[in-house]
Structure formats: C-alpha cells, structure tokens
Amino acid sequence: MAYPQTTKTIVTAADISRTVDRIAHQILEKTEGARDAVLLGIPTRGFPLARRLAARIATFEDVAIPVGVLDVTLYRDDLRMRGARAIGKTQIPPAGIDGRLVILVDDVLFSGRTVRAALDALGDLGRPRAVQLAVLVDRGHRELPIRADYVGKNIPTSLVESVRVRLTESDGTDEVHLYPGRQHSGTKHPSTEQAAAPSSGAAEREVPA
Secondary structure: OOOOOOOEEEEOHHHHHHHHHHHHHHHHHHOOOOOOEEEEEOOOOHHHHHHHHHHHHHHHHOOOOOEEEOOOHHHOOOHHHOOOOOOOOOEOOOOOOOOOEEEEEEEEEOOOHHHHHHHHHHHOOOOOOEEEEEEEEEOOOOOOOOOOOEEEEEOOOOOOOEEEEEOHHHHOOOEEEEEOOOOOOOOOOOOOOOOOOOOOOOOOEEOOO
C-alpha cells in the first residue's frame, strides 16, 4: 500500500548526526566507558545506526566496541498474522555476548514487540550481563512494559500515523518522516517502525540468575 502524499519531515540529517553523537556520549557516561559493551543492531536500520554509534564512540574515547546484527524474524509474535517473510542474518561478534553488556539498537520504538522478540533471540545466543536499548525515535503507544535507555527523539504520534526513518546506508538520505492517516493494526509496519527496547521499567535490565 502506498503512503499518503502528505508527509512531514520531523528530523533532518543534521538532527540525526547530533542525536547519534549525543547517544554515543550517553552510552559512554552510563556504562563507564563502554569497555565491555556490544552493540547489536536490529534490521533494517538498527544495524547502520549501531555502526555509527560505534564509530562516534571510537572517535570520542578511542574505544572499539564490537558491532553485530540481530535478526528477530522468527521470534516475532505476529508471524501467523503475516505472510511469508524472508529471514535476515544474525551476526554476533567473535567474542560473543556472554557476560557482556548488550546494547540493542533500533530506529523506532513503538509497541515494544520487536524488542521482546530481540530479547527472546538473545536468550538463544548467550547470557549477557545486562541488556540496554538505544533508539533514534520513540513514538509512544507501547503495548508491553518496555522502555529505552537511550532515546534520540521523543515524538508524540497518533495511532493512525506512521514514522519512517531513512538512512543513507539503506535509503540514500538521512531524515525522519511522519505520514498521517495509516491505520494501526496492532503491530508495527515492518519497513517503518521496527522498534526495540529492553527494560521493564528500569533503565537497565539485569539478567536474572
């Protein structure tokens, strides 16, 4: 289905650049230099955002943070409600995630269901010390008790609106658009609001014993 023609640019390329820098500084401050951190991007746009964050952290503190990609397709709770979907790749850094601080990275946080799927996927890959979430945009309307630890922009929306992040790596440009009038089906639109956030009310989710 085509998007409505009336759109609004709510975040510019300059805004995205400044936001990535700010989140990188916040990660360094909240993780004591991010020495044991691993960044895992959720496809599609979470992965390039994770790589940008790692690059900026390396610039600011000369810390090399491992970056990977975490596909959550098989862990989504809406598989039976959608048609067949291609399974993406999951690539975990060679040192793994056991005992590490894993920071999930995604573009938009919406219902929280993608984050829940990401947490389930992590459980099959290892046992991190803790899990945090960084998102470029939080548009509200959570359906699960999940929140992000690092938020670039809080953007109030209605359920009939859609938020689309565009990044140079996948779309040829950096910007965020707001599309009015798209009906909400109870889950995120797969190409626009792949959201993630791993905490149940606390800033950091400790993995229980």
